[in-house]
Structure formats: structure tokens, C-alpha cells
Amino acid sequence: MRPTLSDATPLTGTTSSTRRRFAALVLLCFASFMMILDSEIVILALPSIQNDLGLDPSAAQWILTANAITFGGLLLLGGRAADLLGRRRVFMWGMALFLITSLVSGIAWSGEVIIVARALHGVSSAMLVPSALSILMNTFREGKERNRAIASWSAVGGVGATAGLLLGGTITTGLGWQWVFLVNVPVVALVMLISPFVLDESWDRNRVRNFDIAGAVTITVAATALVYAISNGPALGWGSAPIIALFAAAILLLGAFVVIEARSAAPLVPLRFLRLHTVKSGNLLMVVVAMIVWGASVLFSLYTQQVLGYSAVMSGFATSVMPVAAVFGAYIGQAFITKRGFRVVAGIGLLGFGVCCLLLSRIPVEGQYFRDLFVALGLFGLSLGVAHTTASIVALTAVPEPESGLASGLSTASFQVGGAIGVALVTTVSVTVSRGSTALPDLTKGFQAAFIALVCAAIVGLVIALTLPRKAVAQAG
Template sequence: MSDENRPAAASAANPPDPRRWQALGLLCATYFMVCLDGQIVILALPSIERQLGFTVAGVQWVMSAYMLTVGGLLLLGGRMADLLGRRRMFVTGTALFLISSLLCGFAGAPEFLVAMRIVQGIAAAIMTPTALSILMTTFEEGRERNKALGFWSAMGAGGATAALVVGGPLNDWLGWPWVFFINVPVCLALLAFSPYLLKESRDTSHSRGFDVAGAVTVTAGLMAFVYAMVEVPQLGWTHANTLVAFGASALLLLLFLVIEMRSASPLVPLRIFRSVRLVCGNLVVLLAGMIVFGMILVLSLYMQKVLGYSALQVGVSTMIYAAASIVMSYASGPIASRLGARTLAVIAMAMMAAGCLLLARAGGNYWIDILPGLIIFGPGIGAAVVSGSIAALSDVAESDSGLASGINSAAFQLGGALGVAVMATVSLSWSGGLETLAALTTGYQAGFLACAALAGIGLLVALFLPGRTLAGAASVVHHG
């Protein structure tokens, strides 16, 4: 039988699931919710800080705890789903997300809310790769799968955008707990329909094994680093607690490398990092995550604490950057095919740097000081993430494509968590911990400048990308 006839024969022997498009709707709703939860809390942070008694530096953990956990455990979650059963793990993750969302909304103390955000992050780290894995096994390779991945990408981008629109009204009209309660009806619907729409499947082609130790050490190491960064404004760089936290972070991350070198089933086989394209591409994605989450955190706080905007007003006023990012995400594939991923990544980082520099001039007028910066910044995000992803995935063997995609997704989440911590630390340090309008403005302007500096570093990293990357990788799944 010729190669051209094999797919048709396979399809005849295994006809497509007639409920696959309904299943896709369920899976896309999952991704929408997980991406929504990554950003929806941004606009509620000032309210959470006031009502739960968070410190100015400590409130960033409401975001960082979630994103660090998702990024650190994403690869483990996908591996567990492949081996233990994808539908089973999807239902388990959804139930855990439901319970943790409820408990986040009922939190009465800072420590409890952060703990529940970690649990929520664990659930999301199970749900996201599991849902994508189910999608890949439900749709055959080719036109249908590409169409399904297009819907998946759109829902992720839509979730991140909707966070700015939905988060404001929920916070202003119903209170901050509702940014978490909104997940409850969605999770209940997912749990109700999963047994009917999703087929159970597992990967039997690989030896059984989970690198739990690797996942735990890398997540704990990154959390120790973020904790050290958060403590710097109060304690200083040379305080014993700061040095111990940085030391613990270094030891845990070193232990992670040792575990990966010795593990029979490593979470991340270190050989994959021999590819310069993969390393530089993921660094571009990580830096893009740092910049976008750090910038929107600083901008949200500036507009609420200095300009007196409500959460709803901030959401509506900043929608332009998210919309521009989505449009550019879809345009970036063809542009990268024409110009090359390196050129597009350089342009993207230059745009983000320019946008942040304009925002650093912020003097109180939205139309003059903020809107122009957002219009330039927005397309830069979409172009940076897509070009970085194309570069990272274009030089990878087919057998490593799942691993490389997981690393790429984790890079964006971890970048977001680190960006939030770094920008919160920079802003607090430059404001001197004072809450006067002048001090806050100085601190937030420093935060915008730090974002611009990161974009400058990203531009240098992009220049190290080797030549033109393969246009075939332009069907990259976008990050939310």
C-alpha cells in the first residue's frame, strides 16, 4: 500500500469519534478557564491586599504561587496523564481545581489563600497538559487536528483577554472572592460531561516512571528564589534570611540537575538543551512572560493606587494591549515564515521595550501617557511568544516534540511568576515602602523601566538565534 493511502485505510479501520467536536468544546473550556485564572487575579490584588491584610510585597504571592506551581509541575502532570489514564487524571485535576477555587474564595488569611493557590496550580498543571494530550489523541494528524489546535489556541488567548474584562466587574460588584468562585460552575460542567465526551487512553509505549523528585526540587528551588526576591526590599541583599533563601534556591536547582542526570525517567532529559535554538527560543518566551506579567501588574497597581481607577476601569482601559497581542499572535506565523523567527523576535522585543519606556513616562494622562505605550507593547507580546516558540520547536526530533512543547509552555508560566516577583520588588524598593502618590509613582516608573531592561536582554538573546528557522513550525500552539 502506498504512503498516501495509509491514512485513509487507518481512518476506515478506526473511524473518528462522532463526539470529538463536543469533546473539543469541553477541552477548550478547560484551557480558557486555566488561562483566565492566570491573570484574572491581577485586578483584584489591591482589594485582596486591603481585606486580607497582605503586606505590599507579600500580595504578589497570590499570582506567583499559582504560576510557579503550574510551570514547575506541568511536565510531571502530562507524564502522569499519559501513564495513569488521561481522562482519569483530567477528572482528578478538575475536581481539585473546583475544591481549591472554592477554598480560595473563602480564604480569611493570607497564608491560607496562598496555600490554596498552590493547590490550584497543581490542579492546573494536571488539567492543561492532559487536555492537550486528549485533544492530540482524539483528532488524527492533519487538517482536523490543526483546526482543533487553532480553536485551542484561540480559547487560551481569549481566556487571558477575558480576565481583564471579567475580573474588573466581579471585583467591583461582587467582591474579590468571585474571581475564584467563577470557576465553580465551569468545573461542575466539565465533571458532568467528561465521562460522556472523553475516551480513556494512556501511553503504553514507554517504561513506567515519574520523576516526582525532579518536579518537586525545581518548583521548590524557584519558590525559594521568588521568596528571596520578595524579602529584599524589607531586609536588603545581605541579610541572613535573604542569603539563606538564595542559597536554598541554588542548592535545590543544583539538586534538580543531579536528579535529572541520574534518573531513569527524567522530567527533562538534559540532552535536549544541546540545541541552541531550543535554549534561546525558550529564553525569549521566558523573558516575554516576565515582561508581560510584570508590566500588567505594575500598570494595574499604578492605575488603581495612583490614578484612582476602579478594577473595571483598568480592565477596559488595558484591553487594547491584549487584543493587539492576539491579532499579532495569529499574524506572526506567516511573518516568521517570511522574515525568520530571529528577525521577528528582535522586532518584538524592541516593540516591548519601546512600549515600556513610554509607560515609564506615565504622568497621569491615559490618552497621552498610557494608551500609546499599550498600542506598541501589545503586538510585541504576540510576536515574541510565537517567534520564540517557533525557534524552540523547529529543531526538535519528532520523538521529543511533546517534551519540547511542555518545556516551552512551562517557560512562559515560570517567566510570568518571576516577572511578577521582580517587578513587585523593584517597585517597592524604589518607592521606599512609602504609600504617598509621589513615592508610588517613582516605584511604578522604575518597574516599567525594569520591564524595558528585560526586553533589551530579550533582544540580545534573540540575536543569538541561529539563522532562519523552519517555517513548518509556525503552527505553534500559542500561550494564554
């Protein structure tokens, strides 16, 4: 069943429609830039927030954890809401909540207030990301045209991450941590003002707007339990009662979700959708890519700061070559997909990850930036751009338009879950090998072993890459 689009701009044809689509892409990428910038800056501002609000380390960590849990847990619901209620409408609601939570975070007078605000910020992100990506899918024709748009979307992630690393310390030191949040307010307001003029509304008018409440509650609680268990497993112990209980609850709830969806007249996630080859393989690849990216990013930060003695700001500058290289990798990846198909390009990206992590598994205690890190970080960034763009394109290929919001939410959820697994993996391996020692040789051995674990993950990714379609589907454009 094809959706009926309201106020839709033709995908091809007039110069004015081309300009409008370009304006829509710029706006969507800018919104993505703001969300990623916000996430990166908050990490760097966390010590200042902790000191000013008098939070102990465990409470301060909840500023990040609360956001991650609500974001990861609500992505599928946010994507389906965009399909049923209107993609532009849900995008605007998400931007409005983003504005409110930024304002409240900036004027927060206690730790409890900022933690609640960041949890609500996760809700806004769960509305914004899938709705924005599904608008992009419905604005650009599948194939070369959409591949370029997705490459731009992925490249903006690298730019946002770089800007966060470079600006976070500067804003916090110069203006105070409050401005990390307050700077969002006028920018988000401007995006909300422009959005109705450049974004088209779309939804499936032929489908009854009936939410699968049972399915939504089940998958949200399951995803929340899974993300929380993975994120806290290294700290609490994988064999601890709370972690085992959370994993058991997640498994039981996922099983219940499948049963509910099979019997529902209007399922949140139709099981036929999950049987699409591109959806299955693309999201599996996205999980592995996220594992490697998040895991390596944590190791870069820990090694430069704990072993080489860099400050947080200096570490941000040192690793900024990675997201900059990812911008180039994204555009290289989409160009080769058009010519060579999914399988070859994904294989190149995962091979690059494996080689890079193998090089980094030899990092010395007395490392030098240009000798031991610079080339590896650049290669890692190129591989990131290629692999993430490929996984995104595959996961969104051959998806029916009425399911585009759901597909976008699932792709983003796969990245979040994979990232949590990657962080847990490198943390567990490094702490186990170093035996909790803070001596620099022991810390370095732990980081080396963690990079070897990521090499193994890259090998798994290569196997998944072999299951991808040899040629990209519908390369019109």
C-alpha cells in the first residue's frame, strides 16, 4: 500500500522542486548536527556540571545514562509515530521538546532537575532522529539521489562530533556549562520557524491511526532493560543479580513482543517488515559498525588521557582527525555503492576497521601522537564514513514508504544498542586484562587487548557484509 502524501513536492522535475529538496536536506542535516553537537558537548561539560551542582560521580553519570535510556528505548515508537501522525509534525514536536529541555537544562538548579531534563531530551531525540531520516527518505528517490543525501546526513555526524570536541571545552571554560545547553535555544527556534516552509508533510492516510499500545510498551521496556544492562554490566559485574535479571526481562519481553506483533491488527513492527533482507542485514551491520566506533572512541579517549596525559580538550583536538576523515569516507562510500554495490563497499569499510584496530593493538606506553595515532585515526575515520553510510543505505533500501519512519527508528536503535555493546566490550576486556591496575603498562595492555576484541568484531562485520546484496537496489536517479 502506497501512502498518500499531503503537500508533497515532486521528487524530480522543476528547478524549484530541486532547490526545495536541497533546502530540506540542509535543514535536516543541520538539525542532526545540533543533536550530535549537544551530545558531544555535554560529555566534556560533565565534570563542571558535577562540581557546580554537587553531584557524586554515580549521580553525575545519570545525566548521560538517563538520556541514553529514553532515546534508545523510544526510537521504534518515535519512528512509527512519524509514519502515522505525520513526519514533519513529529519532527516539529521533537524540536519543540528539544528547545524546552535545553532551556531547563541551562537553568537547572539541582542534579535532579538536570537529570530529568536530559531524560526528556532523550525523548525529543527519539522523535527527531527517525522523523528527520524518514523525511529524507521520502524527499529523495531511492538510489543515487538518496545515497548522496544519506552520505550528507552521515557526514554531518562527523562534523558535529568534531565541533563538539573542539567547542565543548571552550564554551564550558569561557561561558560556563549552562551555555552548553542555552546556546541551543535560539538555533532550535530558528529551525522550527523555517521547517514548515521547506519540509513536506507525509503519512499513510489509508492506514487507520491505531497505535499498538501493548507492542509499544513491551518493546520500549525491553529496549530500556537491554540498554541499561549492557551499559552497567562492566560496573556491576556481568554475573550480578541485577544484570542477569535485566537481561532475562529483556529476553522475555522481546519474546512477548513477537507474539503481540504476530496477533495485532495494527502492529508497531509488522513481522513481514523484519523479513526484508536489506532490513535484516543492514541493521546487523549497523550494530557491528556501532560496536567498533563507540568502543574505539572510548579507547582513544582513555589512552590519550590516562596513558599519554592529555587533558580532555587536548584529547578532543587529537582525535578530531577521525570525524573529519569520516566526512570524506561518507562521500567516497556512497559513490562506490552506486558503481560497485553494497557488498564490496561494506567489505572495504570493515577491512579498514580491522586493519586500523590491529595497528592500534600495538600502542606503546610512551606513545607519540603522529607516530602511533595520527595515521590510524585517519584510516579509522575513512572506514567509519564508508561503513556507516553503507549500513544506513542498506537498512533503508527497499523499505515501503509507509514504513520509512519505522525503518529509520530501527536503524538508529541498532546503532545505539551496538554502541552500548561496544563500550561494554572494550571496558570489560581492558579491565579484565589490566586486573583493575592503574599502572601505565597495565592500562596499556588492557587497551591493546580491547583493540584486538574490536578486530574480532570487524571480522564478524566482514561475514555480515558477505550476506549483503551484491548490487544496490533501484539505482535510479
